[in-house]
Amino acid sequence: MAKVFIYPINSLILADLVERFGHKPLTMMSQIREKVTSLSLDSPPLNITPEDPKLGLKYAAIEVPAGVRGRMSLIGPLIEQTEAAIIVENPPTDFGCVGCNRTNELTKYLVRSKGVPVLEVKYPESDDEARDFVNKIATFLESLPKEKSEEDDKAKNEKQSEKEGKK
């Protein structure tokens, strides 16, 4: 199973496709859910506090608008987990409304610079294009490792323990 970052970051259709192929979609909904169900906070409607734009400083400098940094405090941690990504260009609003374009530009840049497999597709405008669109996504998702082998996990854990040991 791979953790797949999707763009638009709140697209239900993309999230569903990723899940159907046995992978985990990294979506904005999961981040927002965590915020709105946090009982200790009271900052309606999303429970984002002035601390969040400060957390966003990790991904965008202080000159960047507060709304971008606030959004990045949610999206940035997802990019950190990203193992593969699907980016759909020119999506209409109902495919997954993407709000602030400054955040979108930064998000796509950070995903592309991560060096993970990225599929970039254009939103389809005809039936043929739609078939091609789904096929491309399906092929991409199939190419990703379904299950991580135990050896891989073991190697990763050993590497992590080594790092911690050095510290």
Next chain:
Amino acid sequence: MSDEESGLVKIALVSCGSEYAGVQPEFEAAAAKVNAKFIYPEIDVSSVDTIGRDFGLEVASGDLRLMMARAKAVVEGITNADGVFITTCFRCAEGAIVRNEVRRYIHEHSNIPVISYSFTESTSAGTLLTRLEALTTIVRRRHLLTREVQTGLTAGIDSGSTTTKAVVMRDNKIIGMGWVPTTKVLESAEEAYSIALKEAGVSREEIQALGTTGYGRFLIGTHFKAQLVQEEITVNSKGAVYLADKQKGNATVIDIGGMDNKAISVQDGIPGMFTMGGICAGASGRFFEMISKRLGVDITELGALAVKGMHEHVSMNSYCIVFGTQSLVNSLARGATPEDVAAAACYSVVEQIYEQQLQEVDVKEPLILVGGSSLIAGVPKALGELLKIDVLVPENSHLIGAVGAALLASGFVEE
């Protein structure tokens, strides 16, 4: 109880996602203080894809398109709102363009009062309070704001950040005035009020209604048991058109205060669009105080000095009181005359108001300049030069808030 019965004002929040900037609790707190609540205009989701073409402004951000769609829903009456608060991120160029055009669109296509603001994550409820108070006053007290004549014996006290002003008015005339520097808010108000009462030859008990405004309005309002405690945007615009005798039709009021500036577009004495500066002391009365001190002249002499100078000789295009001081020191060190420095200071303040605030308010003549800084002769001169129009400084322009408060308070005499 319905919203109407409880006096709750519904403000449509038209923003690009202030929810993500961490400022929402501050917005909510400011609204609650003025008995208002934010509503989110409902729109058809598909309209977000086409609104750019419909509106004529095609932008990349989905949330900015959502802003335009929400503005349209308000104008078309799909959402019933008493006022609109338009806000986008500070520093976002695309947001600034949309904010401005959406504000203009609502202003041109409806009578709903609008304010716009660019937020940072540090925006506090206190910063928004005066703006939201003005917005809700325009909604709630329209009848009071239509008052054109002061009746009975009333008084107004304007507790400003730098000076406290008081006037006593009888039958549409100022009969007493007091003007003292603000030190301790209550003591300064007591002093200014006493001077005004003495000049008017009346006692406190005889005053039929009292209005307070300015930064210290709540404190002095409670202390003097004022009938009217009102923010300075509505009070000052009313006072300005009253003193300038321009109560009918359009007018633009610019109030350069000690700590902040207001640019208000007024129609028939009722404020429409307004902006309130105040982030930077480089465009306020405070800057003039500092300049006078450095030039070694009294602030009352600064205006006469400025009129004799040429602003072009000194570069003081500063957006900050600290950099302004630097420019001043450098200019004097290079041999600039105090006259030129004074003129440049006036021009620099006016230029900032022009660049930061008048872009958001449609300037319609007459342009009425009020506030303590209007008495500095170089200021109206610089403003007139910059805008290429005649600037009207009414008599007693520095007493604008106190006069507006006394005028509006007289509505309570009749009630």
